[in-house]
Structures are given as structure tokens and as C-alpha cells.
Amino acid sequence: MISKKCKYALKALIYLAKNQERPTPIFSSEIAEQERIPKKFLETILRELRNAQLLHSSRGKTGGYKLNKAADEILLTDLIRIIDGPIAMLPCVSLNYYAPCAECDESSCTIKSVFEKVRDETLAIFGSTSIKSLL
Amino acid sequence: MISKKCKYALKALIYLAKNQERPTPIFSSEIAEQERIPKKFLETILRELRNAQLLHSSRGKTGGYKLNKAADEILLTDLIRIIDGPIAMLPCVSLNYYAPCAECDESSCTIKSVFEKVRDETLAIFGSTSIKSLL
DNA sequence: AATTATTCCTATAAAGTTTATAGGAATTAA
DNA sequence: TTAATTCCTATAAACTTTATAGGAATAATT
Secondary structure, eight states: OOOHHHHHHHHHHHHHHHTTTOSSOBOHHHHHHHHTOOHHHHHHHHHHHHHTTSEEEEOSTTOEEEESSOGGGOBHHHHHHHHTOOOSSSGGGOSSSOOOOTTOOGGGOSSHHHHHHHHHHHHHHHTTOBSGGGO | OOOHHHHHHHHHHHHHHHTTTOSSOBOHHHHHHHHTOOHHHHHHHHHHHHHTTSEEEEOSTTOEEEESSOGGGOBHHHHHHHHTOOOSSSGGGOSSSOOOOTTOOGGGOSSHHHHHHHHHHHHHHHTTOBSGGGO
């Protein structure tokens, strides 16, 4: 299951993509209202997306957020990894968040390969799905 | 990520499958020791697997556990669903644990289909992987 | 300069889930 | 009767997720 936070992030990105043509940046308060996301929680999410270069932000009275890339260059793999972390179902088969499985001898592990398959199929799908395709 | 509990369950099933030819049932204490799983926690796991008909148990001094099916008839989909619940990454695309997404209009939802694809690919893999194939 | 409304940051509270343990009841063989 | 098991319920402990609080930094407007 993806987290609620990740769904919020996805909604926010879609909202920003839909409104990409606006001349001024978009307030987090507007997104929060329109998408019914707790305002303060959304702020921390948007900041994470900005730190990961998916968004551009500006401060002050006329500040706000914009996409930092074209909507078809933001992929679900990016989003999920930023917000939820690993996409793989075992730490030892994660490409971006590898960690050895606790007390598991990796060389004699018989279950790795099936989880690698799932990872590959999942990455293929999320990696070819952009925000633009979700509008 | 699959839970630690699910990994424990998988280890226990593999252990039972490896020792399937023994004439007497196998104690949870033996599995706990061999696989380094907390004993009491393992008991609750084995009970869940038994309630779901994957295991047969007997009580009393010579009690213990056995597989209730051939090892090639126990699939990863079975195990994961019993222990961790839904395999899908969104409640609204789960086949066995369907629930509507909170505050999401399912008829106008644009993200469902990509998660359905991931679900289908994942099910195809886990659904064709038996405990026997993991020995 | 003062005001106002925003992003940004850190800390923490609140709620929920996962992991693990405790204590004993029911069962069965010896 | 004893001993060793499964079985059951309750709960504690640890961790994660979700959400909030309070204010600092920033920038346009008055």
C-alpha cells in the first residue's frame, strides 16, 4: 500500500500540472483547500518535493509552488521514492534503498529472485507513467 | 515492503516444507530456534496459517504442525494475503481486500489503472510461485 | 517603515500499526 | 498425574505515520 502522504503528494502534483499555465505560482493553501489535504501536512510534503527538485518554490507574499519539470518528465517512480522510499518489497532487492535483510544470508537466499521480478515489473510500469499521463 | 511477520511466516513454511517427510508433526519451538523467530510471536503466526488452512496442527505432548497441502500448492499470494493483507498498493484496486479510497471519486479517478497494472503483474508472479519453488 | 501573507524549519503531539510478551486454558501422550 | 504441546486473549513495547504548533525568513504592498 502507498501511504496517505504519497496520495496527497500525487494529488498536489496533478493539481500543479493542471494549473501549469498560470503566470503566478500556486499557494499551498489553495491546493490544501481544493484537494482537502491538511494544510500544515501538505507544506511538509511540498517541501520534500521541492528538496527533491520536482518543484520550484518562491517565498514572500506572492510566493508559491510550480512544477520544476515538464509534467511528462515527472514519473511515479520519482514521487514514490521521494515520499514512501523503496519500491521493492524487500530491502535487499531495492535499487535505491538497498539494505541487507536482517539475519538473512544473501548468498543462499532463495526468495530474492521472485522479489526482484516483482520489483522489475513494478519499476517498468511506474517508471513509464508520468504525471502528465494522469491528468 | 513485506512485514517481518510475513518473512517469519515464509521461513516457517519453507522449514515445514523441507521437513515434510518426517512422520511426526514439528514443534513451533523447533522452528523458532532454527529460524531465530521469537517463539510466542511465531505461535500466533502459525495459528493464523492454520486458520487459513495452510497448516494442520495437532495438540498435546506430541502435537505440532505440518503442511496441509503439497508444497507446490502453497503460493506466495496465499501467504502474503493471510499475513499482510492486500497485495495491491491502493485499497480500491485490491481483489481480496477491496475498499473505496477515502474521498476519491472512483468514477473519475485517473490513477487507478496504473495501480491495476502493477497489481496484475505482481499477482502473476506471486501467484505462480510456490513454497516448493523456494526450497 | 509597517503590514500582510507567503514559504520554510524544527519540534512534538496524536493516532495507528507492527512486533513481541505474558499468563494461562485446553489437549494429549506417557 | 505429569509434562509438553497448541491455543487463546490481553496487553506492552517499539516504531511509523499523520498531523499540528509556533515561529523565523522572505518579499510584495500599503
